[in-house]
Amino acid sequence: MTFVLAFCMIFSLFSIQAPAQAAGFTDVPSRALNEVNYLVQGGVVQGSSPTVFNPDQTITRAEAAAFVGRAIQLNGTKRQTRFNDVDPGSFASGYIESIAAKGIMSGASNGKFSPGKLVTRGEMAVIIAKAFGHTGNAETALMNLGIASGMGNGSFGSAQTITRADFAVFLARAINPAFRLKQNITFSSNMKSTTNGLNIRTGPSTSYPSVGKIAAGTSVTGAFLVGGWMFVKAGNTTGFISMYYLTGSSGSGTVTQPTTPPSTGTDSRLQSQTIIIDPGHGGTDPGAVNGSLREKDVVLNVGLKVNKLLEQTPFKVKMTRSTDTFIKLTDRSTFAKNNKGNVFVSIHVNSVNSSSTSGTETFYYAAGNPHVSDSKLLSSKIQARMLEAWNLKDRGIKKGNFSVLRENNMPAALAELGFISNSSDAAKMTNEAALSKMSIAIYNGILDYYKAKGYDINKLYK
Template sequence: MKKTYIAILLALAILPLTVMNTHAALTFKDVGTTHRAQASINYLAEGGIVTGDSNGNFLPDKTVTRAEAAAMIGRAVGLNGTQRTTRFPDVASQSFASGYIQSAVDAKIISGYSDGTFKPNNPVTRGEMALLISRAFNYNATTTASAASALMSRGIAQGITANDFGYNANIKRSDFAVFLARSINYKLRLSPQVSFNIETEVTASSLNIRKGPSTAYGTVGGIPQGTKVQGAYIVGDWMYIRTSTLEGFAHRNYLNGDYIPGDNDGSSIASQMIIIDPGHGGTDPGATGLGIREKDVVLDTGLKVRALLNKTPFKVTMTRQTDVFISLAQRVQIANSAKGNIFVSIHANAFNGTANGSETYYYSAAANPHVADSKLLATKIQNRLIEAWKLSNRGVKNGNFHVLRENNMPAVLVELGFIDNAKDNEKLKSPEWRQKAAEAIFYGILDYYKEKGFDVNSYYSIK
């Protein structure tokens, strides 16, 4: 039965253009074309991922139940939704969501309660939503906090304030639709950027590219056998791909190539580009004191961090690797065009000879989708640096610096110590201590990725 269903689905995936576009764009009476979530709701409705009530309303302000969440996510990633008996006494086989609940539980996207029930009518919180989406889309998050940062770093969700994701607030149908639509279609995201780093090729004689990951979505065009395409990420049996002229979803059965499902969309460390930014350089010496210059200290430290990262699958780009002057705007440009995933700027302070200690900055602003990740990275590096150098701990701070504010990725700025302070200078001028600082930054980066759900344990032995 299931095989037949799949065969029909596959046949539909390569049908010619003429039979398509049977699904006109839907609009709900209470959503229309002006509701703030209308683009997302209508996108999902076109693929049958969300439906309204019998009066043609979507009920955007209603709280999402666990049964609804399982059904919407299940339809989005193509789970088997055939209504059937479940393992839960409180989910009858006639329930509209019974099939999706059972499939989502089997796929470990959602789980029941320890008393054996599912509680299908319980509301879903924002924290739970983040975890469900992270699991369904393979974002490798293990906690609600890492799931929330996985969504925020992809431009799928924002916190309700700069420092609060609103984990415990119940989520409304309109907001759930927005987050789900953005997970499926990156063009709906706050910062619509993905890397097309999966190389693959069309094996069907003609392959339809669709607006969404199911045959319910209309086509945007067709591509012939042998066309080389680049994939960005996977949604169920579909891949978001692009050619030189087209972008959209293609069925994975008609694409070959050596990609690993799940090993995409930034979930493997080999996909992660680390930007190391040694401050100053060339005509700009930075801070000076007690016979040494900031530009030399931070360049040497940055090169040592790169040497450590080069012993791992991480990719690295330096904004400078020699004693040259680079403007702040150029540093950001280098980072963005290298498609950096994190940005680490390295500096040393100077003040009055008395001030001393290490500190790490990030930029905190409500509109920035990377605040939580920037703060996490700053905290991890600061903790490691204090442990390694044991200078006074000036803490993790909010700093409105160009390279932190203008970067399109989590970004931090480390001030190793005060060059004009005798005690700090002892460390800054020593190549051995600079190696310790480089290791601290490296371990801080590993700590950050570990908390984000990446498997980095084997790299802690690197020195």
Template sequence: MKKLVSLALSLLVFVALLGGAEGEVSAKTNFSDIPSNHPYADQIYYLVNKGIINGYPDNTYRPNDKVTRREAAKMIGSAFNLNGTKRKTVFSDVKNTDYASGYIQSAYEAGYITGYGDGTYRPGGQMTRGEMSYLISKAFSFTASKKYYFVDVNPFSHQYDPINKIANNGVTIGYNDNTYQPKRDMTRAEFALFVARSLEPSFRVTKSQMSPETRIIKADWLNVRKGPDTSYSSVGLMKYGTTVSRYFVDGDWAYVKGSGLEGYVHTAYLGSPTSISGKIITVDPGHGDTDPGASANGLVEKEVVLAVSKKLRTYLEQAGAKVVMTREGDTYPSLSRRVEIAETSKSDSFISVHANNFHNDAAHGTETYFNKYAPKAKESEKLATYIQNRLYKAIDTSNRGVKHGDFHVIRENSITAVLVELGFLSNPSDAKKLASDSYRDKAAKAIYLGVMDYYESK
């Protein structure tokens, strides 16, 4: 008889433990592993008091255990008082004897769950945070009025909508690194937290809206894609100089909005905004080909100014400007052609770069010209002044000032136009500097900074 009693007790203990693992046993007192200072204690005990969740026979809740899809269906079913009577379900892998079969079928009939394409529910599989967002958003009929972004949730993906809905309704704010981690398995503590927040408004949280950063498109035409890779399809094109709002970065790709489009673009083609972002600037290296310009002290003007102009182009482009060169090699566009290039490209300004010469090597220094009769004379004078004030100081030459000049390329130009004379090739001191690559770089940077000064003043 004692053996029979012992066997019966052992069987009861086994059944109780099985029930704790699947069906769970109600906790009569506080769980030993959920102290009052546990971050989710209020939410867990709120659900316990409502009879939605239970603990285990050893009076634990086991908050870090993973939630199965079976358990999730039961918890949601309990929250909505769904029929939990064990019965046959539409899913081939859910037995009618499964303790959660009634809740699974009821949740299916209510439209909260759909299962997999092969007709299974996979009740023993673990519930991910992404799957949980579907379940919660459908069960509570959440809607969204705002767009919240997580670094690891593609706004074009099927998961974005439910995750955004629960974020809109105070169920989640994600992690500190602004990820949601949709593939991560839900723990029992997290599940309780999500359900409690869904049921009780006082538990809800507010996700901070991302403050996008302003950026400038630096490619002539840039594909905006549906994902962070060239394998994703394009939703459209953004042109050079377009101002966009950058919301987050995923590896080498950024999610941006602008010009009526939103999507992913490669970060290599995004620049920080400056006073010349999106401006079109024509840089005109003087002379070229059969017209060498001035020659002295072993230097040829066409070579010096082309070298400086290329460096200038780099500085301007790095600051977000689009640069149009009238020549990039040893060629000679006519003077009228140089003007035409600037005007047909709809440039905002025109900078012609030259070097001086004089029969007397005593002449030295830097000067910058504008034409006082040109359509944009006042603006041209301003630009010339800003460039001159930077240039002569940077390369330590004499300041010969800003002057009116009757040069074709600035006289006939309808846009803001200046002509820079870097220094005198005929002067040994000036020539030595202009022969130096470091001084050529200083000259280019000074002209660039003068251009920046001009546009910042506008």
């Protein structure tokens, strides 16, 4: 389907499902009617009442954060933020914290976000460009894409404040090319669907209607991401599909790729949590060795399996290494900090001169660590699950002065699966079924930690 047809298709949907005014609002001007309808349909924008949108009211930074945060599926749970002038109970507090963590909006050096400050057109351009992954000069990028337009005098009007209606128009255009002033989208990412009866939707959430279904294994081409949804072309149909149901190149675009089915009801706070998986050693450092069995290979195998499990959840997951590469110890903790990790799990196997020594143990760092109690909790949960998996001797959780634990600034645990120097332990390290079982154990141990911290993760257990 061409973009013109797609545009008409979406508008025809609106004409069937919406009243003469946007979503029941009686004050939305015709120039913004379809865009506001579209955003309301996806739960992106709200009015001050069921009938009042206040389209001519200048948008505040708090409202902009909430609008954009909802559009790209950030965690909007009301909570304490890094800013001293944002009330934790504010409607926008969760989105403000999430959007700041993403680097889309920031505060001043005095720790203030200024939630009530009015947004200018220039600021709008920067916010939308960052949120949707557009590089270069923000105003130029948005105009080239047909998302924004200039003023009558030929300027962009950067210093002028922007109304709620105009912000909604630009946001709808950023999400869906059908609303844009130019139709120059390139579909360059090759992917396939992974399930039958997969809906292609008019917008990036299950709130939007389906415009078609495709079977498992259907080839699609993607253009860009909005949150965890890819704008795709499948045959003659264009629309959005959750990346959870696509495999292949994800292409360029915005924010994060989801790893859980949309609308599962899982704790939304998990989306803001990043798990760092650190398979020890690698490359020129084989770690402990027993014949042809090398620690670096065993722990990478397990780490990749844990990573794959976590990719099926709302968590974000990063690996210090995913190939046979040498990584310095200090670079591992630096990687975790640079990726704003919330939990760090390093995976190793033990070795001693005595072949009779066996067992599983987990370490945490205690000296001067601000996360001692959480590190100990994480270690205990992982240790308990690992013992169930391989049923080896319980060597306990212990304090350990290891660089990857000592130099980290987040709850961190170092898991020793077993002794490669022990024939019984080593036999498990060569058995794929046993390694898979251990991977699930570490994964479930991480979930146990989050459960103990008050998160709802019951649906995620393996």
